[in-house]
Amino acid sequence: MFDEQMIVIGTGIRTIGQMTMESVAWIKRADKALYIVSDPIAEEMIKTLNPDGAESLHHFYGENKPRIQTYNEMIDRTLSYVREGKRVCLAAYGHPGVFAYPTHESVRRARAEGFKARMLPGVSAEDCMFADLNFDPAMAGCQSYEATDFLINGRVIDPSSNVILWQIGVLGDTTFKSQRYDIKGMPHLLQKLYQHYSPYHDVYVYEAPIFPGVEPVIRKVPLYALPQSGVSAISTLYIPPGAPPRPDYATVQSLGLDKVNGHAGQQSG
C-alpha cells in the first residue's frame, strides 16, 4: 500500500480548496514532483512542499510547436525519472485524467514497463461546470466532446440532452499558442450545430475561476453569436437541450414508471 513508483495527481482548477489531502501528501513524499499547472498558487505550493524535487514541465511547450510533440517529451522526462528508481509524482491541473494525454500515457507506459503506477482523481472543469451552471448530467443526459474531435469525426449529438464541447477556444489548432488561438474551425462548428439547433438557441460559454472569491465566467449568448463571445483557450461550451425527449411509452408502462410517485406520468402530445 502506498508503494507506487509513479503517482499522477490533479491540483484541481482552483488549487485553494480543490486539492485533496492525499495529493498534498504524495507531493511531499515524492523524490520528484513534476508539474504542469496554470495556477501560480499550485506551482508555489509544489515548490514549497517539495523544494528539492519540484520540476516544471511547462518549458516543453513552444510557440507553434505541435502539442503532441510536447506531450511526448513530457512523458519521456517523467518515465526517465521512474526508470532511475525515483518515486515520481506528476501533478497536472484539473483532473489529471480529463483531457490530459501525457498523464494517461505516462501511467500506461510505466505499467507496461513493470512499474507500479496509479492516477488519483481531481476536480475537473466539468465538475466545476456542473456546480456553477447548476445542472445535473443525469437529468436529460449529457454528451461531452472535445470540440475538434466533435467536428472532424462525425460525432452525433442528441439535441434533447445536455451537450458539452470542450476546448472550443483552440478549435482546429493542434499547436501551442501563448496568446490567442486562431479559431478557424468556428464557422464549421456553427454549421454543424445548426443542423440540430436554432441559431437563436441560447448557449453558455463557461470558464471556471482559479482563485477563491472570483466568480466563474458564464456568458449566455445565442448560438449565432458564439464567434463573437470572446472564447479563450480555457472556455468550455454548454448547450442546454434544444428539443424535448422522445419517451418510449411502452417501456415506461412496462416498468411501471407512469405510476411511480414523484413522476408526473404525463405523456407527450
Added chain:
Amino acid sequence: MSDDLKRFMVSLASDVDALTNFMRDPRAAMDHGGLLPEEQDIILSGDQGRIYATIKGLPLPPPAEAPAPPQMPTVVATMLQGQQGAAPAPTAQPQPAPVAQPQPMPYGSPAGQPIYCYGVPQWPPGYYYVPTWPYFAVMPQNPQAGGH
C-alpha cells in the same frame, strides 16, 4: 510575489485551518499573514487578472469591468415543472424580449439584432426520470449478522 503572499497562498491550499480562518475573516487572516493592504485589496477584488498578476509579480492590468450578473441555465428545472417534488421553474414565466441596445459583446446581442427568448415551457411534458440517489449500498447495522 512577496514571500508573505507566497506563504499565505500556499497555506490556504495546504492547511485547512488557515483556509477556515480566511473564510471566516479574510482581512484578519491576511493581516495575520503579513499581507500588505494593497495585496489584500487585490485578493479580495474578485478580479482574476489582477490577482494572477500580483501572485506572478507581473505589472497589474487595469481593473476588469464588473462581472456580468449570473446567467444561469434553468432549462432542466423548467423541464421538471409540474412533476411532483420539483421546484418551481424560474423561467416558467413569460419573459419580455429584451430591447437590443448597442453594447459590447458578449453580454448582449449585436445592435439591432433581436434576442430570441428561448424557453422550454412550450415543450410537451415528457418523462424526466429522477435517478436513484444515493448510489451506494446501505451497509448492514451489524456486519456479523450477514449481508448481501
